[in-house]
Amino acid sequence: MTITVKLVGGLIHTIGFSERVLDLPAGTTVAGLLEAIGIDPARPLIVGRSGWAIETDDEVRDGDRILVSPVFSGG
Amino acid sequence: MDGWTGQFLRVDLTTRTFRIETFSEEFANTWIGGRGFAVKILYDELAPGIDPLGPENKLIVAVGPISGIPAPNTGKTIVAAKSPATGGYGDGNLGTRVTDQLRKAGYDALIVEGRAERPTLLSIEDDRVEFLPADEVWGKGTMETNDWIYARYGKGVGVLNIGQGGENMVRFAVVRSLEGRSGGRPGMGAVMGSKLLKAIVVKGSRPIPQAFPVAMKELGRDDLREVHAMDKEMAWSTQGTTGVLPWCNEVAALPVHNFHGTHHPDAWQVDGERVNAARVATYGCPNCTMRCGIGILDDEGRESEVDYENIGLLGPNLDLYDLSQVAALNYLCDDYGLDAISAGGVLGFYADAIERGAVTGDLRFGDIAGMKRVLGLIARREGEIGNLLADGTREAARAFGHGSDAYAMQIKGLEISAYNCKFIPGMALAFGVSPIGAHHKESWIITFEVKQTTRGSYGRDKAQKIVDLQRIRGGLFESIVTCRFPWVELGWGVEHYPTYFNTITGKDWKLEDFWPISDRIYALMKLFWLREHPETDRSADFPPAAWFDPSNADTEGPIAGMILDREQYDGMLAHYYDIRGYDTRGVPTRATLEGLGLGAEAAAAEAFATLR
Numbered sequence: 215m216t217i218t219v220k221l222v223g224g225l226i227h228t229i230g231f232s233e234r235v236l237d238l239p240a241g242t243t244v245a246g247l248l249e250a251i252g253i254d255p256a257r258p259l260i261v262g263r264s265g266w267a268i269e270t271d272d273e274v275r276d277g278d279r280i281l282v283s284p285v286f287s288g289g
Numbered sequence: 290m291d292g293w294t295g296q297f298l299r300v301d302l303t304t305r306t307f308r309i310e311t312f313s314e315e316f317a318n319t320w321i322g323g324r325g326f327a328v329k330i331l332y333d334e335l336a337p338g339i340d341p342l343g344p345e346n347k348l349i350v351a352v353g354p355i356s357g358i359p360a361p362n363t364g365k366t367i368v369a370a371k372s373p374a375t376g377g378y379g380d381g382n383l384g385t386r387v388t389d390q391l392r393k394a395g396y397d398a399l400i401v402e403g404r405a406e407r408p409t410l411l412s413i414e415d416d417r418v419e420f421l422p423a424d425e426v427w428g429k430g431t432m433e434t435n436d437w438i439y440a441r442y443g444k445g446v447g448v449l450n451i452g453q454g455g456e457n458m459v460r461f462a463v464v465r466s467l468e469g470r471s472g473g474r475p476g477m478g479a480v481m482g483s484k485l486l487k488a489i490v491v492k493g494s495r496p497i498p499q500a501f502p503v504a505m506k507e508l509g510r511d512d513l514r515e516v517h518a519m520d521k522e523m524a525w526s527t528q529g530t531t532g533v534l535p536w537c538n539e540v541a542a543l544p545v546h547n548f549h550g551t552h553h554p555d556a557w558q559v560d561g562e563r564v565n566a567a568r569v570a571t572y573g574c575p576n577c578t579m580r581c582g583i584g585i586l587d588d589e590g591r592e593s594e595v596d597y598e599n600i601g602l603l604g605p606n607l608d609l610y611d612l613s614q615v616a617a618l619n620y621l622c623d624d625y626g627l628d629a630i631s632a633g634g635v636l637g638f639y640a641d642a643i644e645r646g647a648v649t650g651d652l653r654f655g656d657i658a659g660m661k662r663v664l665g666l667i668a669r670r671e672g673e674i675g676n677l678l679a680d681g682t683r684e685a686a687r688a689f690g691h692g693s694d695a696y697a698m699q700i701k702g703l704e705i706s707a708y709n710c711k712f713i714p715g716m717a718l719a720f721g722v723s724p725i726g727a728h729h730k731e732s733w734i735i736t737f738e739v740k741q742t743t744r745g746s747y748g749r750d751k752a753q754k755i756v757d758l759q760r761i762r763g764g765l766f767e768s769i770v771t772c773r774f775p776w777v778e779l780g781w782g783v784e785h786y787p788t789y790f791n792t793i794t795g796k797d798w799k800l801e802d803f804w805p806i807s808d809r810i811y812a813l814m815k816l817f818w819l820r821e822h823p824e825t826d827r828s829a830d831f832p833p834a835a836w837f838d839p840s841n842a843d844t845e846g847p848i849a850g851m852i853l854d855r856e857q858y859d860g861m862l863a864h865y866y867d868i869r870g871y872d873t874r875g876v877p878t879r880a881t882l883e884g885l886g887l888g889a890e891a892a893a894a895e896a897f898a899t900l901r
Contacts, residue, residue, distance in 0.1 A: 220539060223532030223561060224524035232562055258780075260740045262321045264400045264541040265847025272451075284523065285740070287733060288776040 215240055215276035219251060222283035229253060238274065245270040247280060258285045291500035292354040292794030297330075298396045300411060300418060302484050303344060303403030307393075307418040307700065319452025319886065323770035323804055324763070325400050327369035328378055332425070332890060337897050341373040341476070342458050344404035344482040349380075350387065350449065350489065351398040354771030357497060357575070359388030360509035361781065362718045362772035363370065363789075364388050364575030366466075368449070370473035373460045373483075374631075374681055375698065375702040375726045377818040382730075382767065383464065383472025389449030393493025395576050400849050405485040409636045410438075416490045423487035427456065430624035431465040438488060445846040448490040452626030455482035457670045461704070468811060469572055469582060471593050474628045475725055477701055502794030504739070508792060512785065513578055518571070519779045520579040526571075528561030529581030530597035535560045540739060541847040542716075544606040544709045545636035546654060548698045548835065550847055551709045552711075555610040559600050563612050570594075581634050587616035588657075595619050598729070601707030607640065607779040608654035618660055625668035631681065633635030634704030635667065636660055638697055639674075640901035647691035650674065670703075670709045695834035700727035700819075712848040713738060715751035718861055721830040722755065722875070723763075724814035730767075732758040733777070747857040752864035764807020809885040811860020812877040816894050819876050823898035826874045830862055873900040 217236045218221045229252055236250060236267040245255035247251070248270070255270050262268065275279060290697050295317075313347075320329050327349040339345040348383030349369040356363055372379025391399065394415050401411070405420070407410035408427035412419040419496055426434045431452040438448050444467070454462035455478030462478030464473040505703045534556065537543040541754055554604045557563070564583050573580030573593055584592045594614035603622070604615040622629040636652070643650045652659045677685055682704050686697035696824030698705045703726020710717035719732040732755045742750060761783055774815045775781035787800050819825055832853070835841050842852040866873065879900045882891040891900055 220535065222536045222539075223528055226562060227524040227527045228522075239479055260536075262540060262739065266737075266744060280541075281536070283536050283736075284525075285736060285780070286533065288737060 217274050219247065220253055220279065220281050222281065223286070224251075224284055225229045225282060229232070236249060240276075242274055244268055244272050244280070247274055248282070254271065259283065276282065290314050290317065291326050293322070294392060294498060296396050297398045297400055299402065301403045301426055301789065302401065302486060309416065316355075319806070320769035320810070322397055323367040324349045324352050324358070324369065324380055324579050324767035325806065325810050326366055326600055326808055328817065329382055329398060331369065331371060331378060332400070332817050333681040334814055335371055339371065341376065342479060344484070345818065346371050346480055346488070348401040348477070348480050348484065349392065349398055349816055351770070352388055352403070352570045353642070353768055354793050356543040356770040357392050358505060358789065358793060359513065360505070360508060361512050361578050361775045362574065362576060364577060365770050365772050366472075367767065368464045368473040368477045369768060370477055370480040370723065372477045372702075373458065374476040376821050377725065378814045379473070379477065379725050380770055381463070381473035381475070381477055383466050384468055384470040384577070384772070385447055385449060386445070386467030386468070387449055387466065388446035388491070388575060388770075389497070390491040390493045390756045392497045394491055395493065395495055396549060397488070401486065406481065406682070409451070409491045410485050410487055413490065415494055416759050427431050427487055431626050432624050434488060435467055436635070438490060442490055447609050450488035450622055451478045451481045451670045454625040454627040455479055456487070457679065458482050458669060459627060459670065460681045461628045461630045461635070462626050465626050468574060468775070469623070470526060470574060471623065471626075471628065473485070474631060474728060475711070478626050480758050492792050499793050501792050505789070508788070511807065513576070513608070516775045516779065516781055517578040519781065519849055521777060525778050526579045528565050529583055530658075530891070531561035531564040531583065531595065531600060532547055533561075533597050535602060541843065542709050542713055542735060544601055546608055546805065547641040547696060548705070549641075549841065551711055551843055552685070553605055553610070556605055558610045559604045559612050559615055563840065564595060564600070573773060574772065579779065581774065584598070585616050586613065586706040587620050588613040589617060593617065593620035598707045599629035599633070602630050602637070606633050606637045606707070607660055609660070610864070611657070614657040617657070618664065621661060621664050625662070625664070627668060630706050630739030632664060632667070634698055635678050635682050635685065636663060638685060639678060641696055642685075642689050642693050643687060645691075645693070647689045647693040650745065660811050677825060687727060689727040693720065695838065698833055698835070700832055701829055703727050705832070708735060710832065711841070711843065711853065712745060713745050714745065714853055714858060714861060715742070715755065717832050717836060717853055717858065718751065718865060719755050719758070721832055721862065722865055724811060727832075731763040732764070734758060741749050743853065747861040749864040752861055755865060756868050760804050760807040762812055763802045768810060769805065776836070780783065805885065808869075809887060811889055812882060812885050813890060814873070815871070816882070816890055819898045820894050824864045826878070827862060828858070830875050833857070876900070880897070
């Protein structure tokens with residue numbers, strides 16, 4: 215399945231890309247997706263699908279656009 | 290009294306006199322400093338009903354016990370007065386060398402009274418106070434004024450100044466500092482202008498009183514290094530606050546087209562990646578470990594220091610997606626000394642009102658030349674429309690009529706910061722109950738709301754979180770006076786701050802010891818509001834009608850068809866009042882005030898309004 219990952223803020227610079235399309239096997243969880251792009255799933259993050267937060271054990275779905283953001287508490 | 294100088298400097302511009310006053314340790318323990326000192330002084334000394342732009346208003350410049358100490362991000366100063374934008378207590382913080390220079394000069398607060406006869410530069414060097422002519426730069430922008438001050442004093446002094454916006458008493462004029470920072474969204478620059486006070490220059494030569502200076506030096510040095518290393522590891526300052534723009538766009542929280550839209554396909558053109566790529570300079574406040582001021586060139590080749598809020602309101606909110614054009618509006622706001630958030634809100638509202646036929650005019654969304662032109666009219670209060678818009682969105686909506694107040698994006702007279710809360714109930718409430726109007730600095734709940742709650746819920750957990758955040762952000766940080774960013778953006782533990790406080794003061798306070806003081810400060814800000822608005826009710830804590838209007842819901846995207854529910858918002862507001870010990874109007878009860886040690890202040894308020 216095809217997933218689009220969008221990174222935010224400092225993650226773009228520490229991971230090395232801003233947005234990327236990934237081919238992942240069906241049943242991949244958010245944790246699996248994070249590992250695939252070199253992010254420790256245990257790291258505090260905000261992961262969202264279409265504007266709504268999802269958890270690390272949630273499965274991603276074909277065509278998802280997944281937002282991965284550091285945890286920040288505002289301006 | 291370690292940790293405080295124990296002195297205020299009171300200056301009267303009318304009589305060109307000054308005096309040094311002392312305050313007690315009990316006063317310091319009760320109000321800590323910064324915002325705490327400011328609201329107490331203003332509440333006690335301002336007669337209710339005074340004109341905020343008259344000589345009776347007072348400008349407070351206040352620091353706190355850890356201000357200016359070499360420790361992470363302690364370069365902030367509070368500016369406060371009765372707000373010309375809201376009519377209530379108003380304040381803001383800004384990074385400036387005034388922070389440490391005022392303390393070294395021997396003062397924890399400067400109280401400016403009266404009105405000068407001519408444009409004045411107030412010069413403070415320890416016990417020496419001078420009232421110098423500033424006619425030469427009256428009518429000039431803050432950039433030229435900065436250069437003029439630099440040429441006379443060098444770069445080692447602390448400076449606060451205003452541009453044409455402050456001079457002309459635009460109700461959302463800010464105070465600017467030499468470092469290019471701005472503060473005092475609710476019109477603190479207009480208060481300076483009303484006093485013909487163009488600039489304040491401060492230089493001090495004394496040590497800041499500390500209980501354990503050697504220990505503080507070592508602690509501060511280690512922590513400065515550690516926070517800086519955290520920032521390097523997380524690369525936060527690579528984009529600074531502008532990094533949040535794509536997040537807001539993805540979760541549908543970006544202000545687009547006067548807040549009617551929540552996301553836009555072109556938003557990437559003005560996001561943090563583009564800002565970082567366009568960077569020509571980097572700026573930070575004194576003692577900063579994570580410099581977030583990113584200078585880029587505008588469409589006329591001028592350097593403009595941008596951040597998220599300014600880009601959000603001057604960019605997508607005005608349908609502008611050319612970064613150099615957004616930077617140009619930002620530059621003009623900085624030079625005129627206007628709050629860029631409110632300026633973007635006012636311009637967006639005006640374009641919207643024209644588009645909807647509430648008023649006739651030629652400003653259109655996306656019209657950069659028109660936006661620049663109208664901004665100039667506002668700064669100079671030129672013509673009927675410039676003069677009207679200079680009074681802010683709320684007053685403009687009153688004049689335009691035709692139901693335009695529904696999409697006048699302000700609360701209590703202060704324009705909403707760059708978070709579109711059409712379907713973010715908790716953040717909408719955070720704006721609603723901010724005692725100084727719709728400012729994001731008091732409580733910022735969006736990420737908690739999106740990650741740890743059901744986004745569309747209206748539970749007591751959100752009201753409690755807002756109180757928790759107000760206690761830290763608006764209470765602790767604004768009274769010890771330090772930047773919130775190490776905690777906010779990097780997760781630097783809030784428990785570090787009592788350690789700094791104790792090392793400076795010699796006290797043994799725990800984090801929870803600050804919460805009653807924070808609650809006291811918030812209660813007094815509300816009491817100030819009540820005294821100025823005796824007929825106030827809970828409607829003052831509601832966001833504009835557009836956020837409750839089903840016809841204004843997004844038609845596509847993450848929150849398509851979703852909008853705030855007024856009844857449920859009201860229920861969440863009731864939770865907030867209950868947690869705070871406020872009555873159904875949103876006013877602290879007599880029992881709450883007495884419990885916070887505000888019995889005398891409550892009695893003073895009862896001469897003007899009713900407590901329950």
